[in-house]
Amino acid sequence: MRASLRFAEGPLRGPGRGGWPMTMLVFLETHDGELTKGGLGVLSKAATLGGEVAGAVLGSGVRDAGARAGAFGASTVYVVEDDALAAPLPQPRVDALEAVVAESGAENVFFAASVLAADVAAGLAARLGAGLNWDLTDVRVEGGELVGVRPALGDTVLVDVGWSSTPRLGLVRSGTFDPVEAGGSAEVRDVAVTFQDFSTQATLVDHLQEESSGPSIEDADVIVAGGRGLGGPEGFTLCEELASALGGAVAATRAVVDAGWYPYSAQVGQTGKTVSPKLYIALGISGAIQHKVGMQGSGTIVAINKDPNAPIFDFADLGVVGDLAQIAPKLTELLRARQ
Ligand SMILES: Cc1cc2nc3c(=O)[nH]c(=O)nc-3n(C[C@H](O)[C@H](O)[C@H](O)COP(=O)(O)OP(=O)(O)OC[C@H]3O[C@@H](n4cnc5c(N)ncnc54)[C@H](O)[C@@H]3O)c2cc1C
Structure with missing residues (x-):
């Protein structure tokens, strides 16, 4: 059962520096010189809230990528270019983002969750003595105040969360918001930063990339997911x-990993x-709540399961009751024939 709760303590009202509209600064991560989908999704969401929207792009050789954030709702993109930001290490980014927050006067700084973004968000919270609400799955403006929404109690309830000081920091659960390219362009502003000595002490020694072909599950429009019903790794x-x-x-489900x-x-x-692909095909997955929370935002959910009472059929758009070992190969064959 899903219900909506409010934290009983801690006012949702803001810290009294004026209500919305305010500036929302979004940390925009880059991979291989491109802005990542997660940050652009948060930027697109921020653009629907009605305030000023800005992006922060920190790295080396990322200026051109940063400028593209204008198409996703940023009116200003703050760029910090420095060799100290070439490796995906959090600490120099805390210095750089602190400088961008000071330059922009942003009252709200939001991140799309990733290993790097979570570290930067935590570091910035410590640096600024700011409050960080994490694992947000929605954000809205209500009564002129920013309200975050996050799942709690094993994702069985949704809780409204607020902030009691500025800047308000928010880490958004990965895959929550899709990027929406609405056109437009951003003013690009360079920001200078002085790095703390301790911020540049860590170096990246090695970087191993898992070999994979095709899109990642975060970026894919179509996902075929397997559960224990596959019968074994060969499935x-x-x-x-x-x-x-x-x-x-x-x-995959947790049971199989x-x-x-x-x-x-x-x-x-x-x-x-x-994940939030357009199409999610679940093969031999029961549909436990802990799995559902990660894929319920998918456009169309198709489930193949031999148990007609499997919970996944309660939220699948199309359910096929039967043996996946017979149905899945047929489906693949038909698709290949159509191609
Ligand atoms: C704190 C916590 C966190 C968790 N986090 C996650 C998480 O992040 N992700 C996650 O997935 N789970 C998570 N789980 C585990 C979760 O509760 C379930 O145990 C898990 O999702 C079940 O995986 P499954 O559907 O593959 O296996 P099962 O529940 O065993 O389901 C297998 C399904 O396959 C069907 N089946 C069997 N044979 C066939 C066949 N030949 N053809 C068609 N259908 C067949 C069965 O009818 C059954 O419905 C978490 C649990 C806890 C307690």
């Missing part, structure tokens, strides 16, 4: 073939990734 061949026929990515059938990086759910 994932069915997922991979179907995903390949659809140009999609393969995901815990069993070593598939890598942890593919896990969707409460303790895995949150």
